[in-house]
Amino acid sequence: MRAFVVASSTLVAGCHLADDPEPPKCPAGSHVELDRCVKDEASARRVKISAPAGGTLCGGDPGSERPPILEPETLEVAAGEELQFENADTVAHEIRGTDGTAWLTVPAGELSPYTTITKVGTWGYRVSGCAKGGAVTVE
Numbered sequence: 001m002r003a004f005v006v007a008s009s010t011l012v013a014g015c016h017l018a019d020d021p022e023p024p025k026c027p028a029g030s031h032v033e034l035d036r037c038v039k040d041e042a043s044a045r046r047v048k049i050s051a052p053a054g055g056t057l058c059g060g061d062p063g064s065e066r067p068p069i070l071e072p073e074t075l076e077v078a079a080g081e082e083l084q085f086e087n088a089d090t091v092a093h094e095i096r097g098t099d100g101t102a103w104l105t106v107p108a109g110e111l112s113p114y115t116t117i118t119k120v121g122t123w124g125y126r127v128s129g130c131a132k133g134g135a136v137t138v139e
Contacts, residue, residue: 046084058130067130074135082114098124
């Protein structure tokens, strides 16, 4: 039994001989999570999509539509800066440029993947086919 205790102690002590690896150095606005850098929630540039009273209703007569609420309606970012869309609605929303180009789809209650726009200008978009939409101004 004594030999077993000595052998066990040696095995346990051997597990702690290696130093823990240094965590990655993350840039400002991010933190370490599972040994990689992840953007902080507070620093993310994002547009929040919410349902209006009565729910979102798009298509048909623009006068009777209930477009989702976009906060902010115009998001200002630097060229190449990451941005996201946060869908606080109970239905998925598709984001399309005003030229009809699909940007991305955001499932209900989720965040979109990060995306960037590198060309300076103001880029209009529509949500789920509604006539009213928002814009991303890239400086």
